[in-house]
Amino acid sequence: MNFLTEDKFGLADDFITGSPRATPFHTTAWLRLTRDAFGFRPLYLLRGREPGPPECVLPLFEVDTLWGKKIVSLPLRDKGGAIYTGTGALEAAIDDIIDFSSTKKYAYIHIKTDNPEEASLLERKSFVNKGQWPTSIIRLEKDFASTRKNFTDKRINWSINKAVRNRLVFEEGTTLADVGDFYRIFLLNRKRLGVPAYPRKFFEKIHELFMTRGAVKLFFVRRHDVRLTAIMIFLLNKKAYDVYSASLDEAFEFRANDFQMFSVIQWLCDNGFGEYDLGADSPYQKTLIDYKRKWGSETKDLYFFYYFIRSKDITIQDSDHPRYRLLRSIWKNMPDTVFEKIGSKLIKYMA
Template sequence: MNAELQARASRFNAFPVSEYDQYVAGHPRATPYHSSAWLHATQSAYGHTGWLISVHRNGNLCGVLPLVEVKPPLGASSLVSLPFCDLGGVLADNADIREQLIAEASTLAKTNRIKTLEIRAGGAALETEQAIEGLPAQTKVRMLCELPENSEALFKSYKPKLRSQIRKAEKNGLGAELCSEADAVNLFYDVFSQNMRRLGSPVHSLRWFKDLKAAYDDQMLIAVVFQDAKPVGAGIVLLSGKQACIPWASTLEEFNRLAPNMLLYWTLLSHVCDLGYTCFDFGRSTLGEGTYRFKKQWGAQPYELIWSEYHNGVQKKASVDPNGTGPSGLSRLRPLIEYIWRRLPLTMTNWLGPKLRRYITL
């Protein structure tokens, strides 16, 4: 059987995209991040080279591994599957093909003199309290929620406290709109960029989100929460197969007492539920912390995140760190850097942030 398999590494823009997307659409472990749209936006917005590792059997595609080559101006380059999100990783017909894809990716890294190959994958559900308690402190997990047949059933599944919090936002005069037009990106970015400055973190470029919208088209939804005409909350959802994921959501801190986040999530959850999506990916959280508890109240359950690094073909476990990894000296300086960043003008953080963010692969 192995003699029939052919593995190769191709530049993303040289591979038949329709063949790739067709395979992704039919694979049960595919996520919205596996879509060629993610590679399109990464390349067009930030100039990172996209690669596809593929395996064919008798001319038929039977495994893929999407990768992005990130070359910072200082430091070593990396091949990541996938940057700027929680996971990408291998999609394959069987375990043997999976190993062949990783081996070919390691060869590509060696050929291109790239130090690190990083593969981010999702794992099994953490179904018992014993399984969760056995994990180290600061463990990052992926939070997934199964959706019922419609939003009415979803709302009835919530505890009274959660239902009252959703109604609280409406009683406080907030309204939400679901947008599919490209112009909604600007409304989202107005909220998102302010929130990222508050967190002391470099922001993605506006072009990144515009290129994502152009690439995903109607498979990218934007919800905006308003107080009168002012956007006070916004979030993005990507769609694929029967799965919806929310990579970014933000609210303005001064309006949080009005519960815009509750209305934001309910607007998105109810909409995708009524569209027939059966799984909602709330994204990465640290076990037991605030965002973990927030997502759990909506019915989300923790799943493993398995990030692996390969150096010269040798595998080691990578750190799943929302702040990124780096030299210990930089880690000690992080609180000071964040303090300074919060006090910069918004125009400055929106200009400087993307120049840094394009090389931060988390």
């Protein structure tokens, strides 16, 4: 069994980024971010013939929760699964992690994947599919005018015209001070939703590991001197990923969210990107899924697979499920300082 060590990070990244299945969340920059911000232990499995390049990288983390330890690909993200060149290497990596986790007495292995081939193999290895969430993806044309023709809601033009009349400005942020502005909006947005927020240091590490080399773009929509919305877009292989976005209450009045989406899509087209991944959503988030669809998105299923070891079963953690309404109401009504302090510590246990 061969786990990735720091001296092989470059080799692993070359293999990962050369695959059409690669996402920013498979890379070693994401490994460093997750390890340093949350303390999760990386267990990236390598398969291949030494001293040649890998044939499979399966990104995994050991996550210590209130209910015991588990192995996850990938924690706190709607992405996961292996990068591989052949199913033989993938099968060997899955066998490796089953053997490893069984001897260590983990509660379970949790692998998220949108790859049907990998999903089929996981089922043959006694992983249980506990559900799927739709991932919304916009296929971008070579020019914005052509992409715009795929927007399905004619009211988008009205929203953008209103945003222009309201003198909204789409702008990029690059500094740690800009990350601080993002976090202020993000914190208020999460509190309004009743969902714990990530710690500030997480986004500061994104600046260090991704923004400084152009792998993340931070954008704002501003009206006069007030930034109303903020979004972090991750970039890899001419694909873009909407990962963290937030807005103030007053953003809706000025159509700032529509203006942000419109402007990001235009920026991506102008810069040669071919795909915009808007992320996976709970099936209970029908309004949000419909909102993404009006921008011309299609959906692809993200599967949640579990291999049970000490645990016998599990329910997918879904904060949008009606059972969490009371808890979300409590989070919404916490004092701001308490919300930030407790939430930033609790979020790691939701991985």
